[in-house]
Amino acid sequence: MTETTSQGAAGRHAGRHAAAASRQVTSQLSASLPVLEVEDIPQQTGTPVITFDHVTKVYAAQPNRPALDDISLQIYAGEFVFLVGHSGSGKTTMIRSLIRELKPTSGRIIIADEDLGSMRNWRVPYLRRNIGCVFQDFKLLPNKTVFENVSFALEVIGKSRHVIKTQVPEVLRLVGLQDKLNKMPDQLSGGEQQRVSIARAIVNRPPLLICDEPTGNLDPQTSRGIMDLLERINRTGTTVLVATHDREMVDNMRRRVIALDRGHLTRDQDRGVYGFNV
Numbered sequence: 001m002t003e004t005t006s007q008g009a010a011g012r013h014a015g016r017h018a019a020a021a022s023r024q025v026t027s028q029l030s031a032s033l034p035v036l037e038v039e040d041i042p043q044q045t046g047t048p049v050i051t052f053d054h055v056t057k058v059y060a061a062q063p064n065r066p067a068l069d070d071i072s073l074q075i076y077a078g079e080f081v082f083l084v085g086h087s088g089s090g091k092t093t094m095i096r097s098l099i100r101e102l103k104p105t106s107g108r109i110i111i112a113d114e115d116l117g118s119m120r121n122w123r124v125p126y127l128r129r130n131i132g133c134v135f136q137d138f139k140l141l142p143n144k145t146v147f148e149n150v151s152f153a154l155e156v157i158g159k160s161r162h163v164i165k166t167q168v169p170e171v172l173r174l175v176g177l178q179d180k181l182n183k184m185p186d187q188l189s190g191g192e193q194q195r196v197s198i199a200r201a202i203v204n205r206p207p208l209l210i211c212d213e214p215t216g217n218l219d220p221q222t223s224r225g226i227m228d229l230l231e232r233i234n235r236t237g238t239t240v241l242v243a244t245h246d247r248e249m250v251d252n253m254r255r256r257v258i259a260l261d262r263g264h265l266t267r268d269q270d271r272g273v274y275g276f277n278v
Ligand SMILES: Nc1ncnc2c1ncn2[C@@H]1O[C@H](COP(=O)(O)OP(=O)(O)OP(=O)(O)O)[C@@H](O)[C@H]1O
Pocket: 059, 060, 061, 062, 066, 067, 085, 086, 087, 088, 089, 090, 091, 092, 093, 094
């Protein structure tokens, strides 16, 4: 069953406080990108950025237990969405399907106007250029500096040296790492490494940023810094989808929450909470 609710004035008030606090922290970061005010829920209009249309995924190893079971949802431009659920509920399967690492067993996934089911293989890299990805384990290249880790993302898609020289320092300023350009990943804290991986994910300015457990390896204070950064990126107009187990973060931020339980979509809630008892 899917339940759709929205919070009242109290929720909106709390949301405004959280947004104000977040603005204070992030104002210390670079102001190089325009800030859009999205204190209210973005209008769900136009073409959805993400559409799941009766998507089912069955892994061959578990034929009787779909990892995703008849999921239908839409996410619109500018939304910030949490994807929550117990371990094994299907969050990573959903994310891997979005970048076409996996194909659904049935149903359709549409990104912007493109049906991933009929997308030719040669177009998949172009799809992935438009989706920034951040993972729990950062996935940085250990033998490259901070600057090189981020610039590599532009090099592989053929960007000029001029673009690299301008965009890489700019994005590293945005994530607060302008003084660490020449450090190696093992000289950074976990939070700083995650900031590098976020910088790498957004340096090409993708309209969609997907994060799978971005704070899973970080302490609560560092996690808050990362979420503040993701909120700031969202305020530049980027659609952000975050799969997480971080109850405190979800409960504090009061954004749209999509909940999965054993492959079923059980809740889709504006300004939602984490909502599981364990
Ligand atoms: N490659 C695979 N082959 C077979 N079964 C898989 C595979 N990947 C995931 N599964 C199964 O699919 C279900 C959903 O797994 P998934 O990794 O999507 O969940 P999750 O919500 O991301 O979990 P976690 O929070 O632990 O990362 C689980 O039952 C899992 O065992």
